[in-house]
Amino acid sequence: MIDFMIDREPVVNLLIRLKASDHSAFSEIFEIYHQRIYSFCCKSLSKEDAEEIVQNVFMIVWENRNKIELKYSFSAYLFSIAKHQVYNTIRNKIAQKAFYEKYLQQVESEELIQGYDDSIEKMKAKMKAIIDRFPYRQREIFKMSRTFKMPYKEIAEKLGISENTVDTSIRRSLDALRKAFSESF
Numbered sequence: 001m002i003d004f005m006i007d008r009e010p011v012v013n014l015l016i017r018l019k020a021s022d023h024s025a026f027s028e029i030f031e032i033y034h035q036r037i038y039s040f041c042c043k044s045l046s047k048e049d050a051e052e053i054v055q056n057v058f059m060i061v062w063e064n065r066n067k068i069e070l071k072y073s074f075s076a077y078l079f080s081i082a083k084h085q086v087y088n089t090i091r092n093k094i095a096q097k098a099f100y101e102k103y104l105q106q107v108e109s110e111e112l113i114q115g116y117d118d119s120i121e122k123m124k125a126k127m128k129a130i131i132d133r134f135p136y137r138q139r140e141i142f143k144m145s146r147t148f149k150m151p152y153k154e155i156a157e158k159l160g161i162s163e164n165t166v167d168t169s170i171r172r173s174l175d176a177l178r179k180a181f182s183e184s185f
Contacts, residue, residue, distance in 0.1 A: 011074060018065050026065075030058055033075065037082050044086050051151055053085040055167040062164070123181070130180050134173060141166055142173040 011032070017025035034054055041050035060081050061068075068077070131139055141159070144150045145166070150158075152166045159166075 012070055015068055015070055015074060018061075019068060021065065026058075026062060029061070029074075033078055034058070036075075037078060040079060040082055041086055045089060048151075049089055053082060053089065055152055055163065056085050057081045059164065059167055059171075126180070127177065130177055131173070134176070138169045138173055141169040145170055 011029075014025045014029050014032075018029060037057055038050050038054045041053045045053070057078060061078070068074070131142060134142065137159075141155055144155045144158070145152070152163045152170075155166045156163045
C-alpha cells in the first residue's frame with residue numbers, strides 16, 4: 001500500500017495521538033494524506049466533488065478515530081473510505097440525472113412549464129427564508145461556498161477557522177435545507 005512511502009513509526013504515533021482526540025495529530029495526518037486522496041478522487045470526479053469527498057473522508061476519520069486499528073494499513077483505510085464516497089457520489093449523480101431526464105420529459109406542455117416556474121420561485125423564496133434563519137457565521141460560510149463557489153480551504157483562511165469547521169457548517173446548512181424541503185414534498 002501507500003504506507004511504505006511514509007515511515008510507519010511516526011504514522012503510528014500520530015494515530016495513537018489521533019485516537020486520544022489530539023487535533024494537531026489530526027492536522028498532521030490530514031497534511032500527509034489529503035493530496036493523495038484528492039488526486040485519487042479527481043480520477044473519477046470533478047475537482048469540487050473531489051474536495052468535498054476529501055473533507056468527508058477526514059470527517060469520517062475524526063468521527064471514527066477510536067475505531068482505528070493500528071495493526072492495519074491506515075492509507076488502505078483512507079482509500080477504502082474515499083472509494084466508497086466516490087461510488088456513492090457517482091451513484092447519486094446517475095440517480096439525479098435519471099430523475100431530471102424523466103422530469104424534463106413531462107415538462108413539454110405549457111401548463112407544466114408555468115407550474116414549474118411558479119414552483120421554482122416558491123422554492124427559491126423558501127430556501128432564502130431558511131438560509132436567513134441560519135446563525136450569522138453559518139449563513140456567511142454557506143453563501144461563500146454556494147453563492148461565490150469558494151473552496152473550503154479559501155473560506156477557512158478568509159474567516160480564520162479550520163476547514164473542518166467550514167465542512168461542519170456546510171453539512172449543517174445542507175441538512176437543514178434537506179429537512180425543510182423533504183417535509184414540503
